[in-house]
Amino acid sequence: MPLQSSLPLDGSDSPAAMAGRLAxxxxxxHLDELRLPDGTLRAPWARFFAELGEQGDLGSLSPDALAARAAAxxxxxxxxxxTYNVYADQGGGARAWQLELLPFLIAEEDWAVIERGAAQRATLANAIMADxxxxxxxxxxxxxxxxLVxxxxxxxxxxxxxxxPGGSFLQTMAIDLVHTDDGWTVIAHRTETPSGMGYALENRLIISGQFADAFREMRVRRLPPAFAQLISTLAHAPLVAGADEGASLPSSGGLHIVLLSPGPFNETYFEHTFLARYLGITLVEGKDLTVRNDMVYLKTFGGLERVDVILRRLDDVxxxxxxxxxxxxxxxxxLLEAMRAGNVMVSNVPGAGFLESPAIHGFLPGIARALLDETLILPAVSSWWCGEAAAQExxxxTLSEAFVMPTYPRVPGEPRLGMERGLQPLEDWRARIAETPDRYTLQAPLPLSHTPCWEPDGRGGGRIGSRAAMLRVFAIADGNGGWQVMPGGFMRLAPxxxxxxxMQLGGTSADTxxxxxxTSGAA
Structure with a gap:
């Protein structure tokens, strides 16, 4: 039953007790991100609510106060x-972005593991591409x-x-993680056109304003340095060719960088426009570019302008x-001929899509030992590619039920598989898998942690509920063979x-x- 805004407050109430009564x-x-098994708040959340209720101002923790923040x-x-665009098979059209009031909190020691593990996987992915x-x-x-390749x-x-250019196939990589009692587990890689960095920054700008004092006192790590690293990496691309005499350079001198978008109907088009504006680069579509003499140019009213670097949000094919x-x-x-001629850097290089297949998880531990002589820091969800008969059997x-994942990208019109369909009795799938085994990958059940979220009751009050959560973190190449991991990420919550x-099925997001x-810097 939802708690009412008339919840009594008195001097004996602590912020932790107040939050506990609301939750x-x-x-x-499922792992509870808010509370320990004994019911007490985990340290980051106890500190967060203590900051909100500082100096005895427990009214800021009342349901009506939290509901007012959510409305803001x-x-x-x-x-x-x-906005976020929903594809036609989910109803079509753009809808307002769904952002939770409460942030997702990650303790410093947990982040240290995530940071090292994400950088290692990005290094491995780039090494696989090179091979x-x-x-x-x-x-x-x-x-x-x-x-599989x-x-x-x-x-x-x-x-x-x-x-x-420079030997790096990837400049950005996203890694989807879930939190369980055993720690953080990798559930997916995003190497083709990793999305979410722009939404993560927009989330931060909004939520940090709602909890400015807590954000400052808890010394939350800042996001802008990761974006500065991205633009620096792109701006220092070691291209081999100079500008053509028939084209002009951008007014800023240096390399001309553009963000290539599929256009306004893409699901994350808002992010494309937001990133281009924030990074100070030109937003373009394919029709805005042309290739002449193996060089890429932007069509402008003043003539052709040479393009040196393309930050791509267009699918490979x-x-x-x-x-x-x-x-x-x-x-x-x-475009590909211009790339081969060394006249343009495309980020990420087309052709990394096979690394996104869920089937690859089972092979990465051995590949990491072979290419890096390292053991993977972050484990992945247990996966079996049915293209190998032994793995299928x-x-x-081993399992009576599992997530049935598509090995290859879903073709429009095909039924959805994976977590969206839920756990499947494997006996029901035996015949279908036997027909085309390579198309299916089986993943073991993995219960997602639940993070707190504010649920308004429509009457000016509400309660703290919870939703299943998945964190996407971003690794950005530094141009020298290393990787910087953005301290925070794109947290998505289930409906x-x-x-x-x-997000297509009605999920929401949270600031991380x-x-x-x-002490955090001012950036």
Missing amino acids: LPVPDG VARQIRDNGV IYGPQTLLTRGLLPPG YGHPGYMRPLKGYQP FCDPLELRSDSTIGVPG EAMA PRLEAVS WVLSSQ
Whole structure:
């Protein structure tokens, strides 16, 4: 039953007790991000609510006060025009961004593990790309099945042998994590066009304003340095060719950087516009660019301007209709040839999509030992690629139910699989898997942690409920072989009473606070 705004307050109440009375229990079997098993608040949350109730001002913790803050968040989202586009098969159209009032809190010691693990996985992903598009020793040594690479539409055959400027195939990588009683577990990699950094920053700008005192006193680590690293990495791309005499340089001198977007109908188009504006680069679509003499140019009223670096938000297969999908109307004809000539850096390099397959999880521990001579810091969810008969039979014998994941990207019109469908009885899938085993990957059940969220009751009050949560963290290349991990990330929450985390299905987001014992800078 929702607690009413008339909840009595007296001098004996502590902020922790007040918050505890407002909070509902999480479902059995899921880690509670708010409370310890004995019911007391975890240290970060006890500190957060203590900051809100400082100097005995417990009225700031009352349901009506928290409801007012949540309403202010919704107003700011509306005023800022923050939207998320829903594809046609989910109802179509743009909807207002859904942002939770309460942030997601990560203790300093937890973040240290995440940070090292994310940087390691980004290093590994880049090494795999260099090998697969180079000598392919992973395939010849049997560390990665050729069918999983060549059969994946994310493998770009036209780029075999390609050497990117500076040797780095990836400048950004996103890693999806879930929190359980055993720690943080990797559930997915995003290497093609990692999204969410812009939304994470927009979330921070809004929520830090609502809890300015707590944000300052808890020494939350700042996000802007990660964006500064990204633009620095792009701006110092070691290109090999100079500008063509028939084109002009951008007024700023230096390298001309653009953000290539599919256009306004893309689900994250708001983020594209937000990032371009925040980074100070030009937002373009494929029709705005042209390739002449293996160089990329931006069409302007004043003539052609040379483009040196493309921050890509366009899926791999649509990038170049001459060499990839011939029906693409949103790509840039000749882009791949310009890349091979060394005249433009595209970030990330097309062809990293096969690393997003859930089937790759089971092979990464061995690859990490082979390429890095290291053990993975962050474990991944247990996965079995059915393209290997032994793995398929092991999963069938070990599990009675599992998440049935698509090995390759979903084709429009196909039924949705994975966490959105929930756990599946494997016996019901045996015949379908046997027909095309390589198309399916089985993942063991993994209960997502539940993080607190404010649930207004529509009458000016509310309660603290909880939702299943998944954290996306971002690694940014420093241009010298290292990686900087953005201290915070894009936290997504499942819709009420569901365990599938999906913005398309009505999920929400939360600001992510990484707490620090050090004094934060002003940035």
